[in-house]
Amino acid sequence: MANLSSEFLGIKSPNPFWLASAPPTDKAYNVNRAFEAGWGGAVWKTLGEDPPIVNVNGPRYAASYSNDRRVIGFNNIELITDRPLDVNLKEMRFIKRDWPDRALVASVMFPMQEEAWAKYVPMVEDTGADAFELNFGCPHGMSERGMGAAVGQVPEYIQATTELCKKYARIPVIVKLTPNVTNILPPARAAKAGGADAVSLINTVNSIMRVDYETLSMYPTTDGMGSHGGYCGQGVKPIVLHMIAEIARTQDTADIPISGIGGITDWRDAVDHLALGAQNVQVCTAVMVYGFKIIDDLTTGLSNFLDEKAMTSVRELVGRAVPSVTDWQYLNLNYIEKAHIDQDTCISCGRCHIVCEDVSHQAITSTVDGERRFEVIEEECVGCNLCVSVCPIEGCISMQQLTSGVDPRTGRPVTSEKADWTTHANNPMRSK
Amino acid sequence: MTETMQADIRSGRLSEAEIEVNFGDMHPLFRRAEALVEADRCFFCYDAPCTNACPTGIDIPGFIQQLRSQNIKGSAHTILSENIMGGMCARVCPTEVLCEQDCVRNTLEDQPVRIGRLQRYATEAVVEGSLQLFQRGEDSGKHVAVVGGGPAALSCAHRLATLGHRVRVLNAAEKLGGLNEYGIAAYKTVNDFAQKEADYILGIGGIEVRNSTAMGTDFSLADLRNDYDAVFLGFGMGGVNELGLDNDQLDGVVDAVDYIASLRQAENKSELPVGRKVLVIGGGMTAIDIAVQSKRLGAEEVTVVYRRGQQQMGASNLEQEYAQTSGVGIRYWLAPRELLQSDGCLSGIEFEYTQLEDNGKLVPGGKSCVLEADVVFKAIGQKVLWDSLGDTAEILELDHGRVSVNECRKTSLPDVWAGGDCVYGGEDLTVSAVQDGKLAAMDIDRCLRQ
Numbered sequence: 001m002a003n004l005s006s007e008f009l010g011i012k013s014p015n016p017f018w019l020a021s022a023p024p025t026d027k028a029y030n031v032n033r034a035f036e037a038g039w040g041g042a043v044w045k046t047l048g049e050d051p052p053i054v055n056v057n058g059p060r061y062a063a064s065y066s067n068d069r070r071v072i073g074f075n076n077i078e079l080i081t082d083r084p085l086d087v088n089l090k091e092m093r094f095i096k097r098d099w100p101d102r103a104l105v106a107s108v109m110f111p112m113q114e115e116a117w118a119k120y121v122p123m124v125e126d127t128g129a130d131a132f133e134l135n136f137g138c139p140h141g142m143s144e145r146g147m148g149a150a151v152g153q154v155p156e157y158i159q160a161t162t163e164l165c166k167k168y169a170r171i172p173v174i175v176k177l178t179p180n181v182t183n184i185l186p187p188a189r190a191a192k193a194g195g196a197d198a199v200s201l202i203n204t205v206n207s208i209m210r211v212d213y214e215t216l217s218m219y220p221t222t223d224g225m226g227s228h229g230g231y232c233g234q235g236v237k238p239i240v241l242h243m244i245a246e247i248a249r250t251q252d253t254a255d256i257p258i259s260g261i262g263g264i265t266d267w268r269d270a271v272d273h274l275a276l277g278a279q280n281v282q283v284c285t286a287v288m289v290y291g292f293k294i295i296d297d298l299t300t301g302l303s304n305f306l307d308e309k310a311m312t313s314v315r316e317l318v319g320r321a322v323p324s325v326t327d328w329q330y331l332n333l334n335y336i337e338k339a340h341i342d343q344d345t346c347i348s349c350g351r352c353h354i355v356c357e358d359v360s361h362q363a364i365t366s367t368v369d370g371e372r373r374f375e376v377i378e379e380e381c382v383g384c385n386l387c388v389s390v391c392p393i394e395g396c397i398s399m400q401q402l403t404s405g406v407d408p409r410t411g412r413p414v415t416s417e418k419a420d421w422t423t424h425a426n427n428p429m430r431s432k
Numbered sequence: 433m434t435e436t437m438q439a440d441i442r443s444g445r446l447s448e449a450e451i452e453v454n455f456g457d458m459h460p461l462f463r464r465a466e467a468l469v470e471a472d473r474c475f476f477c478y479d480a481p482c483t484n485a486c487p488t489g490i491d492i493p494g495f496i497q498q499l500r501s502q503n504i505k506g507s508a509h510t511i512l513s514e515n516i517m518g519g520m521c522a523r524v525c526p527t528e529v530l531c532e533q534d535c536v537r538n539t540l541e542d543q544p545v546r547i548g549r550l551q552r553y554a555t556e557a558v559v560e561g562s563l564q565l566f567q568r569g570e571d572s573g574k575h576v577a578v579v580g581g582g583p584a585a586l587s588c589a590h591r592l593a594t595l596g597h598r599v600r601v602l603n604a605a606e607k608l609g610g611l612n613e614y615g616i617a618a619y620k621t622v623n624d625f626a627q628k629e630a631d632y633i634l635g636i637g638g639i640e641v642r643n644s645t646a647m648g649t650d651f652s653l654a655d656l657r658n659d660y661d662a663v664f665l666g667f668g669m670g671g672v673n674e675l676g677l678d679n680d681q682l683d684g685v686v687d688a689v690d691y692i693a694s695l696r697q698a699e700n701k702s703e704l705p706v707g708r709k710v711l712v713i714g715g716g717m718t719a720i721d722i723a724v725q726s727k728r729l730g731a732e733e734v735t736v737v738y739r740r741g742q743q744q745m746g747a748s749n750l751e752q753e754y755a756q757t758s759g760v761g762i763r764y765w766l767a768p769r770e771l772l773q774s775d776g777c778l779s780g781i782e783f784e785y786t787q788l789e790d791n792g793k794l795v796p797g798g799k800s801c802v803l804e805a806d807v808v809f810k811a812i813g814q815k816v817l818w819d820s821l822g823d824t825a826e827i828l829e830l831d832h833g834r835v836s837v838n839e840c841r842k843t844s845l846p847d848v849w850a851g852g853d854c855v856y857g858g859e860d861l862t863v864s865a866v867q868d869g870k871l872a873a874m875d876i877d878r879c880l881r882q
Contacts, residue, residue, distance in 0.1 A: 066472070067468040067469060067471060067472040067500055068465070068468065068469045068472060069465070347475075347536040347537075347539040347540050348477075348481070348536055348539070349475040349476075349477040349478070349536045350477050350478030350479055350480075351475060351476065351477065351478060353478050354478035366478065366479060372479070372481075392475050393540065
């Protein structure tokens with residue numbers, strides 16, 4: 001069995017799965033249950049100045065569903081903790097005392113004033129917490145008060161606030177980034193410039209779930225009015241993965257340790273995060289939907305996967321896929337793939353045909369010699385992967401590389417020589 | 433002292449409460465969650481095999497897609513615009529040999545999308561709630577007579593109304609619906625659905641109905657040809673085939689179709705006479721329907737006896753299994769030879785074993801056996817009773833004792849169309865009758881507008 005023990009900024013935990021700062025980590029009762037279930041760490045629900053904020057008394061959460069009511073996406077308008085600071089600090093202290101082998105990170109959100117950080121940082125450190133996580137991501141409510149995403153969207157503010165925290169902190173400082181920016185690199189660079197020890201990403205994405213089809217108001221509402229919330233869950237994972245990979249593969253940010261957050265529902269999602277550069281991961285929505293027990297699948301699934309890959313630790317997996325991420329302009333334009341339909345596993349639903357016919361390249365038959373049969377017409381196939389994407393049978397359609405001969409579509413010989421856009425004749429800015 | 437053997441036929445074998453349970457809905461309406469999950473299983477195939485297998489060509493992936501998005505009216509319209517009796521067909525179609533047989537899910541997991549039950553779900557609210565989705569077409573000034581009250585006739589009448597023609601339905605029975613009302617097993621169509629569906633069809637307007645009005649008695653085909661611009665014949669088949677044995681007028685030898693009709697119309701099913709030991713001769717759906725219903729009325733022993741094998745049986749394997757799990761026995765390769773009696777009452781049948789020769793001919797196998805019976809149901813197919821239909825048979829071209837029609841369901845006469853069980857070459861299913869009526873209506877429209 002692969003060893004799942006994890007070390008992030010020197011903080012040890014029995015596995016790389018932490019609970020993200022969110023409703024599941026709002027109080028000792030929940031965190032205790034999480035640790036009993038086997039979670040490796042918890043980032044406490046974001047602390048703020050007293051008096052505590054208040055939440056609405058109407059709906060905080062909403063979900064989007066599949067037809068069998070599986071939650072696909074989730075959003076919330078809950079703010080940071082609504083409990084007094086001393087209550088949280090006391091409970092954190094007890095938790096750290098009772099669970100010394102687990103990671104306990106204090107998520108904090110204080111104003112951009114030095115006296116606030118000078119006052120609160122030592123108080124929080126006194127709980128025995130292993131690190132700070134600066135909440136620069138909360139996209140609703142707090143951002144209207146100049147905190148959360150209002151800081152995270154302005155690199156200068158990120159740097160300045162990080163510097164304030166670092167000035168008084170003895171434990172590591174993680175900066176949690178908001179995805180509500182067009183480019184994740186400037187915020188990551190600002191965190192680094194401010195002295196952050198790591199970044200975590202993402203916080204939730206600005207969102208409105210849907211409309212109420214009866215009232216034609218947005219859904220959900222509090223007394224008839226609603227406010228955008230933070231979108232999370234499975235649906236956001238691809239957005240996160242791109243942002244993690246960008247930080248991990250960019251020269252001046254590649255050395256920033258990353259804690260990956262967003263859409264982790266089963267162990268495969270964790271593999272995605274880790275392989276694209278996260279050193280550990282944080283989970284919220286999946287436990288909001290299924291409870292803490294999912295940790296069993298996360299840990300055993302990841303452990304079995306590492307075994308199959310002959311890896312002995314999570315560390316070996318971290319960043320493994322990063323070298324495969326590049327810019328489009330460097331993709332090898334001489335590389336050719338054609339779809340291939342395995343007739344033995346094909347169930348003849350015809351989905352590949354109709355999508356290729358309607359929206360793509362008319363490269364899949366619907367009949368052959370008068371019989372219902374779906375075959376790739378190599379003369380037309382551009383290798384786009386649409387048929388693979390829509391085929392309901394996993395593995396039935398595969399992309400197969402042309403390694404020799406002539407591409408029947410272009411009539412050009414297949415070559416093993418690489419050539420990309422930077423040198424392509426059609427590129428007006430090509431390197432000569 | 434020998435006790436006189438008396439046929440044991442009586443009513444009240446089961447209480448009303450037991451019968452109510454026994455005749456509950458065979459396939460209850462899906463709950464919403466069930467329907468949505470099942471709808472999710474549809475792959476939305478291109479040129480869908482299920483649609484191609486449907487005699488009425490319902491766009492099945494289309495209606496399921498609409499159901500998935502809870503566009504129930506759209507879904508029902510997709511179904512009903514091809515098959516106005518989509519509600520009944522959802523209940524009675526042998527989907528296992530039609531749409532569901534060709535579902536690509538069978539290749540993947542031996543479990544097709546349950547199209548029939550989805551179709552019922554999609555149509556239920558519209559038909560039961562009388563949500564009218566169709567509009568009568570602009571008046572063409574033409575008047576069409578439709579003879580019959582069953583699926584072919586009503587389908588034709590509805591389509592003609594949508595196309596703007598005035599329709600008069602001349603129906604021999606007291607109620608509309610044909611076999612939907614009088615012939616299908618009660619547990620397949622509960623809560624008076626056949627009447628609700630007929631009402632829904634008439635709801636479009638422009639269709640006048642005259643029940644208890646029979647061809648041959650109240651009017652002749654020649655009258656209709658004089659009085660109307662076109663005629664559609666959908667009068668079904670009035671009689672059942674005889675066993676061809678001596679004494680088949682014996683008490684206890686019963687026409688299955690008649691019995692089912694009285695069962696369907698019975699106010700209180702527990703008052704129906706039921707035999708203790710029941711034999712059903714035949715291999716089609718009627719045989720299965722009468723056998724299962726006899727069992728559910730309290731018959732102690734019910735056996736379907738068919739002269740050929742399981743594979744040749746008209747009733748599908750699923751229907752046969754349904755009978756068997758309902759406590760009905762099925763005996764294959766037995767042909768009735770003689771009705772046995774005791775003291776003037778039916779006591780059983782002597783059967784001879786049969787076998788198939790290499791050339792496919794069914795021949796006696798040499799041995800025989802006796803099965804006891806208080807009641808024998810004849811369910812070996814139906815026939816048109818031409819004698820009761822006046823001179824119709826003399827002016828119409830027939831084929832194998834039924835009306836001969838072309839692919840547009842036009843008869844040998846230029847102004848007469850026909851469909852349903854009374855025409856030759858069909859499948860004798862509700863769904864094919866609906867298609868016949870629809871095709872005929874479209875051809876009538878085309879001819880009337882020329």
